Amino acid sequence: MSEPDKPSDTLPVPRRTARPQDHARDDDQSVAKANEAIAIRPKRGKLTLLSRRIFNVLLFHAQQQGVDKPRYSILLSELIDDARFNSNNTELLKSHLRDMQATTIEWHTSIGKGQKWSSRALLGPVDITDLGRGQACTISWQYDDDIREKLVKPAHYTRVLLEISSQMRSYAAAVLYELGARYLTSPGRLTMREDVIWWASVLTGRSDITTVDYRILHRDTIKKALVELDTLCDDFRLEVVEHKRGRKVEELQFRVLPKPQASLEGLGQASAKNVFDLQLVERIVVLGFKRPDAQDLYAVTDEGVLRAAVEHVEQRMKSSSLPALMSPAAYLRDALKKQYASDSTDGAGEGAAAAPPVATPSVNEKLQRLRDEWHHKRWTEAKSLYSEMPNHEQKAFAERFESERLGELASPIAKAWRKDGVNSRIASSTFFRWLAGDMWPGEVTDTQLLEFAMTRGA
Numbered sequence: 001m002s003e004p005d006k007p008s009d010t011l012p013v014p015r016r017t018a019r020p021q022d023h024a025r026d027d028d029q030s031v032a033k034a035n036e037a038i039a040i041r042p043k044r045g046k047l048t049l050l051s052r053r054i055f056n057v058l059l060f061h062a063q064q065q066g067v068d069k070p071r072y073s074i075l076l077s078e079l080i081d082d083a084r085f086n087s088n089n090t091e092l093l094k095s096h097l098r099d100m101q102a103t104t105i106e107w108h109t110s111i112g113k114g115q116k117w118s119s120r121a122l123l124g125p126v127d128i129t130d131l132g133r134g135q136a137c138t139i140s141w142q143y144d145d146d147i148r149e150k151l152v153k154p155a156h157y158t159r160v161l162l163e164i165s166s167q168m169r170s171y172a173a174a175v176l177y178e179l180g181a182r183y184l185t186s187p188g189r190l191t192m193r194e195d196v197i198w199w200a201s202v203l204t205g206r207s208d209i210t211t212v213d214y215r216i217l218h219r220d221t222i223k224k225a226l227v228e229l230d231t232l233c234d235d236f237r238l239e240v241v242e243h244k245r246g247r248k249v250e251e252l253q254f255r256v257l258p259k260p261q262a263s264l265e266g267l268g269q270a271s272a273k274n275v276f277d278l279q280l281v282e283r284i285v286v287l288g289f290k291r292p293d294a295q296d297l298y299a300v301t302d303e304g305v306l307r308a309a310v311e312h313v314e315q316r317m318k319s320s321s322l323p324a325l326m327s328p329a330a331y332l333r334d335a336l337k338k339q340y341a342s343d344s345t346d347g348a349g350e351g352a353a354a355a356p357p358v359a360t361p362s363v364n365e366k367l368q369r370l371r372d373e374w375h376h377k378r379w380t381e382a383k384s385l386y387s388e389m390p391n392h393e394q395k396a397f398a399e400r401f402e403s404e405r406l407g408e409l410a411s412p413i414a415k416a417w418r419k420d421g422v423n424s425r426i427a428s429s430t431f432f433r434w435l436a437g438d439m440w441p442g443e444v445t446d447t448q449l450l451e452f453a454m455t456r457g458a
Contacts, residue, residue: 029162031060034154038178047205049171051096057082067153073140120144158182172203172225189256288329309335382436
């Protein structure tokens, strides 16, 4: 192409023709993602959050078009919309596509009594075609013939909802969401066990990691991703499982914990760690934390360690022989970082408070689980009552929710509400929890809990 005719870096993005299923696509789109393509460790280059979104969208459309096609094609605007690219700068898009072409997936296939190991590029040849002004731009791509069927029609896969995946704000959270979805139905609900360097590469999408300071990885990547996942995913949350040699963390796993609203039947068998202790959260708030920050801290910290640290700070505040604390909240963070024991006399000694073993749930913990079930029952009742309301009442509640709560929500949830309102998969659960609190204000009483327990055969 001659220089005067060379297209600009920014290609026109035409509107795609509306499809009958478009009105429901945000909640219904899911990709059957091969399990081998979830925990990807790049061999060179770097994968980004956008790279992961693009891969999922391309795979979704390939699965819609069928495994028998050697090459797939869609409008460029369709990829931009579905991947939440929010830009029509094709040079930036091309850089992410190159990253995927430079990334390999490893496959292990059984052959009789043996095993076959294969390594293939994540994405094969890609073309972006611009036919000129007024013409639709298209993108076409293909996968290596040896793995096309494994990707487009996988035998072992995990359903990944594109809407939830697209709401993730960090690469690590997107990876953990897909891993959680994969292991949610496994018997032990534990992910693979790998060394810290392997996890650092998988959770950051980087291939150049050779050494890892686990404290930094946990603080800057894992901890934040777990909070983000807990905020955006209603079905489960994850907790990190550390395997140590002495004091050094050498290997990691993640445990998938179904949330109460996702599986009431499993509450009776849930571990003591899957109990949200509202009283402990309140004690953290009293120390100077905002409630959302207190909940995030609870979600990412071992409950035994957190309780010991809170008790230590409370005892320190009561001391008349020491200077008053200027910031109990900052002191709590330092206590958690250095693991002060609640009975420590000097507050020194990193690692002083070890995580206690998991014990049989106490009476208080069983009561908390009962409260969780009670709140979920109210949530479902509120949802049912809302569906029976006339339109003007539904609209009034939606407007009140927007005025009272929208400014406090995480950005992805608020954005989902503004786009789809109560029909949003992500924002609707927040709305119905708020509605339940409006319909049945105040804390549940012991009498109400007793009646509820009797009616459910507890």
